[in-house]
Amino acid sequence: MRPASVTAVETLSPHFRLVDLEGEALRDVAWGIGQKVQVAMGTGLTARTYTPTSWDADRGRTRILTFSHGDGPGSRWASGLHVGDTCQFFGPRRSLDLSGIETPVVLFGDETSFGLGAALRDSPPGGGTTYVFEVSDVAESRPVLEAIRLGEAMVIERTADDMHLAGAEAELARLAAGGAHFILTGKASSIQHMSRALKTAGVGSARAKAKAYWAPGKTGLD
Numbered sequence: 564m565r566p567a568s569v570t571a572v573e574t575l576s577p578h579f580r581l582v583d584l585e586g587e588a589l590r591d592v593a594w595g596i597g598q599k600v601q602v603a604m605g606t607g608l609t610a611r612t613y614t615p616t617s618w619d620a621d622r623g624r625t626r627i628l629t630f631s632h633g634d635g636p637g638s639r640w641a642s643g644l645h646v647g648d649t650c651q652f653f654g655p656r657r658s659l660d661l662s663g664i665e666t667p668v669v670l671f672g673d674e675t676s677f678g679l680g681a682a683l684r685d686s687p688p689g690g691g692t693t694y695v696f697e698v699s700d701v702a703e704s705r706p707v708l709e710a711i712r713l714g715e716a717m718v719i720e721r722t723a724d725d726m727h728l729a730g731a732e733a734e735l736a737r738l739a740a741g742g743a744h745f746i747l748t749g750k751a752s753s754i755q756h757m758s759r760a761l762k763t764a765g766v767g768s769a770r771a772k773a774k775a776y777w778a779p780g781k782t783g784l785d
């Protein structure tokens with residue numbers, strides 16, 4: 564467990580916050596894009612998982628972008644954070660291994676993937692990445708994406724029947740034809756949908772990496 568202090572909190576919208584965590588235990592840490600941290604919620608064993616957008620190992624500082632979707636412990640933790648608060652977390656730990664990923668890259672995900680998108684944007688393989696996000700509220704998400712310099716992302720609003728995925732599927736199939744490599748993150752069922760679509764489009768497993776960040780009815784996926 565690494566203890567850390569909250570040194571900055573920027574509320575980007577009602578549900579999104581950029582949070583800086585800093586501490587001695589964050590110095591000299593080897594971090595890679597796509598890795599995760601698991602933040603302890605209170606004193607028990609409960610933890611919630613987030614994706615660092617950056618890690619300054621000299622200064623001992625990392626940043627996460629939290630999306631508070633509702634009323635779970637993670638959502639409440641992120642919504643209630645103040646500068647000066649302390650927390651403990653495991654990690655960084657391996658999650659998506661993006662070392663050696665070939666370009667051009669396409670990231671498909673949702674609100675929980677914006678942090679990964681921000682990390683990717685600043686990385687060598689990330690230049691020229693295409694971002695496709697399904698979101699619950701386009702009007703809220705657009706300015707958040709602008710703020711983290713992902714304003715060019717394609718943003719698709721969810722529909723109750725998941726019909727919106729057809730639009731994302733068509734876009735991914737088009738990009739697949741151009742030889743893209745895919746990173747699929749976010750909601751488990753959407754990842755499954757996109758994986759099937761990519762397979763149909765002839766994209767083999769070597770060209771697609773996937774990691775579910777949440778699933779309806781499940782808690783605290785890591």
Ligand SMILES: Cc1cc2nc3c(=O)[nH]c(=O)nc-3n(C[C@H](O)[C@H](O)[C@H](O)COP(=O)(O)OP(=O)(O)OC[C@H]3O[C@@H](n4cnc5c(N)ncnc54)[C@H](O)[C@@H]3O)c2cc1C
Nearest residue numbers: 613614630632635636637638678776777779780781782783
């Ligand atoms: C490797 C990894 C990296 C992640 N990185 C990030 C990140 O950088 N930023 C971030 O905000 N999240 C990230 N997540 C997702 C985050 O950990 C989950 O959304 C988590 O469930 C939130 O905790 P909670 O306590 O608010 O909800 P929980 O108590 O875990 O979930 C309660 C219920 O809420 C629903 N739910 C969970 N997540 C969502 C959601 N996003 N949208 C709608 N409904 C939801 C489900 O039905 C679930 O059963 C990541 C997850 C993983 C596994």
